[in-house]
Amino acid sequence: MDKLLIRGGRPLNGEALISGAKNAALPELCAALLSDEPITLRNVPGLQDVVTMLKLLRHMGVTAERGADGDVRLDASTLTLPEAPYELVKTMRASVLALGPLVARFGHARVSLPGGCGIGSRPVDQHIKGLQAMGAEITVEHGYMLASLPAGRTRLKGARITTDMVTVTGTENFLMAAALAEGETVLENAAQEPEIPDLAEMLIAMGARIEGHGTSRIRIQGVERLHGCDHKVVADRIETGTFLCAVAATGGDVFLRHGRADHLDAVIDKLREAGASITANDEGIRVQAKGPAYEHFKAQSFRTTEYPGFPTDMQAQFMALNSVSRGTSTVTETIFENRFMHVDELARLGARIQTDGKVAVIEGVPRLSGATVMATDLRASASLVIAGLVAEGETVVDRIYHLDRGYDRMEDKLRGLGADIERTR
Ligand SMILES: CC(=O)N[C@H]1[C@@H](OP(=O)(O)OP(=O)(O)OC[C@H]2O[C@@H](n3ccc(=O)[nH]c3=O)[C@H](O)[C@@H]2O)O[C@H](CO)[C@@H](O)[C@@H]1O
Numbered sequence: 001m002d003k004l005l006i007r008g009g010r011p012l013n014g015e016a017l018i019s020g021a022k023n024a025a026l027p028e029l030c031a032a033l034l035s036d037e038p039i040t041l042r043n044v045p046g047l048q049d050v051v052t053m054l055k056l057l058r059h060m061g062v063t064a065e066r067g068a069d070g071d072v073r074l075d076a077s078t079l080t081l082p083e084a085p086y087e088l089v090k091t092m093r094a095s096v097l098a099l100g101p102l103v104a105r106f107g108h109a110r111v112s113l114p115g116g117c118g119i120g121s122r123p124v125d126q127h128i129k130g131l132q133a134m135g136a137e138i139t140v141e142h143g144y145m146l147a148s149l150p151a152g153r154t155r156l157k158g159a160r161i162t163t164d165m166v167t168v169t170g171t172e173n174f175l176m177a178a179a180l181a182e183g184e185t186v187l188e189n190a191a192q193e194p195e196i197p198d199l200a201e202m203l204i205a206m207g208a209r210i211e212g213h214g215t216s217r218i219r220i221q222g223v224e225r226l227h228g229c230d231h232k233v234v235a236d237r238i239e240t241g242t243f244l245c246a247v248a249a250t251g252g253d254v255f256l257r258h259g260r261a262d263h264l265d266a267v268i269d270k271l272r273e274a275g276a277s278i279t280a281n282d283e284g285i286r287v288q289a290k291g292p293a294y295e296h297f298k299a300q301s302f303r304t305t306e307y308p309g310f311p312t313d314m315q316a317q318f319m320a321l322n323s324v325s326r327g328t329s330t331v332t333e334t335i336f337e338n339r340f341m342h343v344d345e346l347a348r349l350g351a352r353i354q355t356d357g358k359v360a361v362i363e364g365v366p367r368l369s370g371a372t373v374m375a376t377d378l379r380a381s382a383s384l385v386i387a388g389l390v391a392e393g394e395t396v397v398d399r400i401y402h403l404d405r406g407y408d409r410m411e412d413k414l415r416g417l418g419a420d421i422e423r424t425r
């Protein structure tokens with residue numbers, strides 16, 4: 001099993017290239033299921049979830065070719081098997097995104113209940129409820145969602161869908177299904193994460209009629225068919241935020257090419273309040289930080305909420321920064337019920353953190369000391385890497401298959417910035 005070996009204590013300097021967003025690329029790969037014409041996706045990140053999604057699409061019979069340059073060419077005209085088996089989706093939450101497109105285009109689908117990080121129970125009841133409102137008949141049997149249309153119907157029908165909570169992949173599933181449904185669909189309480197408008201723009205390029213994406217009410221007028229398109233995946237705001245926190249924690253001066261500051265307001269505000277200097281232009285984001293963090297950074301309290309609030313996917317990484325900043329901070333996780341698994345591992349490096357339910361209280365310490373730690377989920381892994389970059393001596397981060405799910409060559413990018421980090425077995 002791969003591990004990362006980090007010798008901490010070096011500042012980060014130079015330039016890193018931000019990849020396309022995992023959470024945009026995955027729904028957009030599924031959107032190719034909606035058309036029988038070729039689709040080109042550009043800027044697709046090189047990460048394990050993309051490999052898994054391509055395997056899944058190929059299993060269905062989709063032709064999927066990956067270029068060396070981040071381009072992926074897809075052709076779903078060859079699809080024969082509208083199913084997502086457990087063996088292929090057990091590691092990946094985003095597999096649920098096959099359900100909406102498959103039932104919309106083929107009238108039936110068999111999709112395993114998804115896996116993914118163990119950060120909470122993560123039910124898919126809202127996905128099922130919304131697609132049922134659009135006329136799909138869905139049962140859950142033997143771990144699979146079996147969806148079909150009632151006899152005599154060939155298309156889903158438009159509906160007004162109000163979810164019990166804001167759900168990102170739920171909104172994406174409805175958006176894709178509604179694009180091919182008969183009539184109008186209105187999504188109330190829709191997620192506004194930047195990956196949603198990016199998916200909507202791709203669907204519009206395919207001929208979909210969508211308004212209001214990026215707000216909490218999205219209107220979709222269904223069309224009979226969607227055509228091919230050429231779409232570039234938006235930059236990964238969570239990868240960007242992870243690097244911002246890493247530089248803040250280690251000190252240094254880094255330009256994150258393609259990073260989008262306008263997608264990270266909540267995180268950047270906190271980083272500035274903490275002590276980082278951050279400037280942005282059309283080409284990317286520059287972060288400058290004086291080290292050591294304990295002398296120059298003030299710990300920041302925050303609570304995670306839906307976009308545009310502070311992203312839950314940045315909570316662990318910012319907690320690593322708070323661990324080495326001066327002062328006591330409070331972090332409240334409101335989206336997932338089990339997203340503090342990094343706390344015990346950060347403690348092994350010397351962090352002082354106490355949790356009580358959804359609240360963690362962090363007392364900043366002047367130094368961390370290297371140790372062997374275990375990655376437990378994707379962003380927890382990233383927080384351990386950040387802590388390892390700061391810690392004195394050697395840190396080994398074990399089980400980095402979690403990290404590989406969602407980061408594109410993270411250790412190469414960090415090494416390019418001056419970090420002493422290598423992959424070992
Ligand atoms: C592939 C992808 O894009 N993953 C992101 C997506 O996950 P994902 O789309 O799975 O997260 P949701 O926005 O759906 O989850 C929000 C909350 O709603 C709950 N819920 C959701 C759906 C449902 O049917 N029933 C239900 O109870 C979840 O358990 C969670 O507590 O958004 C999360 C929240 O920003 C991010 O952390 C993930 O990185």
Ligand SMILES: C=C(OP(=O)(O)O)C(=O)O
Binds near residue numbers: 313
């Ligand atoms: C939780 C995450 O991913 P997923 O929804 O794919 O498990 C994440 O990206 O932090």
